[in-house]
Amino acid sequence: MSVHRAIVRSGGGVSVVLRPTPSPGPGELTVAPLYAGLCGTDLQMLRGLRDDPAPVIGHEGVGRVAAVGPDVPDAFAPGTLVTVNPTHPRDPGFLLGHNVDGLLQERTLLPASAVAGGMVVPLPESTDVTLGALLEPLAVARYALAELRAFAPRTLLVVGDGVVGHLAVRAARPVLGADVRVVLVHRTETGRVFSRRSPHPADVLLLAGERAPLPGPVAALIVTPRDATVAALEAVLAAAGPDVVVDLVGGLPPGAATPLLPGVDLAAARAANCGGLPSPARVTATARGRLFGHRGVSGGQLRAAAAELARDPARYRDLITHRTGLDGAARVMRRLARTRDRTVDGRRLVKLSVRIAATEGDP
Template sequence: MTEHRAIIRTGATVSVGPRPTTAPGPGELSIATLYAGLCGTDIQMLRGLRDDPSPVIGHEGIARVVAAGAGAPDWCAPGTLVAVNPTHPTDPGFLLGHNVDGLLQERTLLPASALTGGMVLPLPATTDVGLAPLLEPLAVVRYALGELRAFAPRTLLVVGDGTIGHLALRAAHRWLGEDVRVVLVHHTPEGRAFSQGRPHRAELLLGIEELATRRWDAPVAALLATPRNATLAALEAVLAAAAPDLAVDIVGGLPPGATTPSLPGLDLAAVRAANCGGIPDPALVTTTAQGVRLLGHRGVGNRHLLDAAAELARAPEQYRDLITHETDLAGAARLMRSLAGSGHRLFDGRRLVKLAVRVNDREQT
């Protein structure tokens, strides 16, 4: 049996080690990751805040097809560039990097359900694979802004200064229109200082405590790009600042059964879970007794991934600087160990927004 290298979680440890390389069976696909990313949910898993079972994480990336099992579509030829939609809209048994081994390894075996479910997307051969870690998060932004556009907002409040937040402020005029005012809302002075130094900035940078001190041009849309433990506080802040002429997309995670006194009786986690993988289309929206339009979503549809790929190809330099760190598998394991044992997002003295992990050299795949 052959083996390949992977970043493996074992209990509280993270290390590079061998994994068996299995040839694809009927309908399966073996892919070689070129570049993969590390996202906020991955960091939560490293810190023990989520109990997802996969020992190999990573759901953001671009790979090449290595081999296809019998019955795979004709386009699955070796060498084809592909992206994998990590969230199956109807099969909870396929959640890449969560309950199915992810992309932070030299070979990933995708089950037949990934192909039959349309979760593997061929990409143009000219795709800039160095931007791979931004593809799935930008697709999340495409999903959110596409749904919020229906409310014709004049103000967009982006709460959260991680990858999603920074991608959203840069894509807002592209997908919401030039007239919307974009505000990026931070939780820490360090995050605000990072945003201030970026080449592409929102019209206004605020701390979350400042939201209620301003008057906002309505209608107002809010995109909550927050970690699971900060989403409720972010929602309460935007409700206090902008209700009732407000539409909110909860991109950030929520604990099961999450509620807020500001919206009594409403299961916020159920609102978010009502839209998964781009289904239904358009998304289900809940109008609260206070008149607030509330929606959320898990995962993205294939159309969002393809739109994001087209946007990265159109304007790569508008997004590239958000990849703040790049390394190989060994370096990524070192970074992941550091993050697992800390509560911050600093590494090598710099704020981490998006990590790009070189998993395979292009010439060797």
């Protein structure tokens, strides 16, 4: 039996181990990941804040088809460059890196439901695989901005300085127009210092609790960890006034609510839009403004993000602050499981890109 290397969570720890390499069955295929990223939800799993069962996490990245089972379409011939859409809009049994083993391993088996459902997305050979860790989060940011564009905002308020927040700042003007005013709210002063030194900073850099003028209409994008999303929403509603539309990208616990929006199930409002469907997104109108959210993106949005990264890679590349292989990634994951301090090897970590094997595109 062949084996492959994988970063595995077990007993509260993280280690690189050898795992049996499965052979794909009917309708299935295996992918050899090239580059994968570490996400905020991955950190929540490492810290025990989520109970997702997959021992191998990682849902952001690119790879090549390694093997296919019977009845797999010819579009997925071995060697095809692909990304994997982690969120199936119709099958809750497929959530890559959460309840299905993810990309932080040398081989990932994808079930027939994912292949038939369009979750495996072929990419052009011109794709810069070294930016693969940014592809899915950029698709999320661009999807959010495209939905907010319908409200013609004068101000974009981004709450959360993780990678999706930074990507939204970088993509704001290409999507919303040159005149939009962009405000980014950070969790820590260290995060604000990173933004200040960035080649593409927001117009206004705030810490949580600080205020700045917010000319309306205001579009707010909340990209916080799930344990901070409700507090962030309440702060936005208090600061922005009733002429606001809020997109909840950050996770929420089931039944999450706020007295500022009586009777509104926040988690249900977010779950109403999944995998890029429906389009346009369902929006909840309240006395304090309009509210929606979304989980995941469509295959078309992933392809559009890949095209944007190919068109203007310099606008985004510096957000990959750390690069390493599987062993180095396991070390970083063990550290981040113990602390919310995002300083790794003396630098603020925004996005960790994991090189799964010696592959094309290596520096």
